[in-house]
Amino acid sequence: MGRKKKIVSNNTKKNIPKKLSVKKGIKTDKNKTKKNSASFFRLLGTKDFSAFDYKFLFPILKKIEETANCYSFSRVEYPIIEDAGLYKKIFNKDKKKILFEIEQKSLEKIVLRPDLIHGLARAFVDHGGLNNLEKPIKLFALGPVFRQEKIRGGIYRQFNQFNFSILNDSKPVSDAFLIFLIYNIFKELQIDVQVQINSLGNSECQKDFLHKFSKFLKERGRRSKLCNECKKNIIKSPALLLECQEEGCLKVRSDMPQIIDFLSEDSNARFYKTMEFLDEMDINYNFNPYLVKDLGYYNDLIFEIWPIDKNGELNSKLALGRGGHYDSLFSCLANKDISFLSFSGGIERTLIKSKENNLFISDDKDVIFLAQIDACAKAKSMFLFKELLSKGFNVKQAFHLDGLKDQLEEARVFKAKIVLILGKKELNEGTILFRGTDSGVQEIIAQKDLVRRLEKEISQ
Numbered sequence: 001m002g003r004k005k006k007i008v009s010n011n012t013k014k015n016i017p018k019k020l021s022v023k024k025g026i027k028t029d030k031n032k033t034k035k036n037s038a039s040f041f042r043l044l045g046t047k048d049f050s051a052f053d054y055k056f057l058f059p060i061l062k063k064i065e066e067t068a069n070c071y072s073f074s075r076v077e078y079p080i081i082e083d084a085g086l087y088k089k090i091f092n093k094d095k096k097k098i099l100f101e102i103e104q105k106s107l108e109k110i111v112l113r114p115d116l117i118h119g120l121a122r123a124f125v126d127h128g129g130l131n132n133l134e135k136p137i138k139l140f141a142l143g144p145v146f147r148q149e150k151i152r153g154g155i156y157r158q159f160n161q162f163n164f165s166i167l168n169d170s171k172p173v174s175d176a177f178l179i180f181l182i183y184n185i186f187k188e189l190q191i192d193v194q195v196q197i198n199s200l201g202n203s204e205c206q207k208d209f210l211h212k213f214s215k216f217l218k219e220r221g222r223r224s225k226l227c228n229e230c231k232k233n234i235i236k237s238p239a240l241l242l243e244c245q246e247e248g249c250l251k252v253r254s255d256m257p258q259i260i261d262f263l264s265e266d267s268n269a270r271f272y273k274t275m276e277f278l279d280e281m282d283i284n285y286n287f288n289p290y291l292v293k294d295l296g297y298y299n300d301l302i303f304e305i306w307p308i309d310k311n312g313e314l315n316s317k318l319a320l321g322r323g324g325h326y327d328s329l330f331s332c333l334a335n336k337d338i339s340f341l342s343f344s345g346g347i348e349r350t351l352i353k354s355k356e357n358n359l360f361i362s363d364d365k366d367v368i369f370l371a372q373i374d375a376c377a378k379a380k381s382m383f384l385f386k387e388l389l390s391k392g393f394n395v396k397q398a399f400h401l402d403g404l405k406d407q408l409e410e411a412r413v414f415k416a417k418i419v420l421i422l423g424k425k426e427l428n429e430g431t432i433l434f435r436g437t438d439s440g441v442q443e444i445i446a447q448k449d450l451v452r453r454l455e456k457e458i459s460q
Helices: 051-070 084-090 116-126 172-188 203-217 228-233 238-243 247-253 265-280 327-334 347-356 375-390 404-413 424-429 447-459
Strands: 081-083 100-102 110-112 137-146 158-167 193-199 285-287 299-307 321-325 340-346 368-372 395-397 418-422 431-436 442-446
Touching: 051 137, 051 172, 051 347, 081 084, 081 116, 084 110, 084 116, 084 327, 116 137, 116 158, 116 327, 116 340, 158 172, 158 347, 172 193, 172 265, 172 299, 172 321, 172 340, 193 265, 203 238, 228 238, 238 247, 265 285, 265 299, 299 327, 299 340, 327 340, 340 347, 368 375, 368 404, 375 395, 375 418, 375 424, 375 447, 404 418, 418 424, 418 447, 424 431, 431 447, 442 447
Parallel strands: 193 285, 368 395, 368 418
Antiparallel strands: 081 110, 100 110, 137 158, 158 340, 193 299, 299 321, 321 340, 418 431, 431 442
């Protein structure tokens, strides 16, 4: 690590570890200073959430959970560790490279979950969910996931996902409904997005497409334009080219046959019906024939949420989430054909866009801010604050601040409708200063009349 040896006295040397080492491949944040070179640093690919982050993060989480409740998605939760055998069954060799494995002696092999959908499918089968499939089942999950991927902007080794899944409902209107639900989460968070959609058809459609695609890549002159990695994969796994973002590979891909031309009659009819519903729902979407990823993992519908920058440009490299049909995945685990529609969104990426817009989104309405001047008034304010909360008022405070100016600034941040000010004079007289922020009018009222006055003011 290039660190200088630390000189210690004999009486402390016995308490110092002989050697501090970092496992190969584990990198730390480079924002170091020479003065504290012995400190520990945040691992690259991880994120600390500051108090400032939470000003944006809390409304995001709140909106996601409110949407789940509004549309009757049941909350589920399952372990962040899973049996490695689960992923050996559903992942190909290349996808297994993203897994974080936990080495243990004489125990089962364990991996940190790379996505929420696998645990959901495993848990559903585990708990006998297959025995109760008379109607569609809607599930919602939220939590951390872990992947070994190349670290770059918006890509983390540990990050958080939210997931919406609909089981046992293969109707096109349900496909459109899930897209509508996800689209409106971002719209209400004031993040401009466009939905990219495509259909990958069933397993037979994909087989026919890959056969034609492999022949296309072998045609003269195309191989030389590919990046070195895709040249290696052209025989054993040509589908990896479909996800490559290198310039040469993108040019080759632009001339490739499109999977939409290989869809069966049923898959084709279902996809166009889904787009008709999206048109009726006024969703900003785009049919993207090049959205072809993880063949054999998805079937039929696949979609991604792409943010729109302030200049109106789409950012395909910072997709906010991906979803579609995972029927093949579920069938692999359950040994039964079941429709499994799901979407997983990235919390950190959503946070990035929210902070870029510099919008502190708050659903707080009718905020009452309680300010205090003087130590005695502060004690009374704490009691009054608790009383107003018990009456159901949306009351905020800043007891850690003493100056009125700083407290009024906090009231402005909270967008308070009413500011209550309690000082030594008001405390002695049993009154409180009542200020309406919209009108700017303030008056002194008796503390015993405060609740009645607040109820009247907020009901207007």
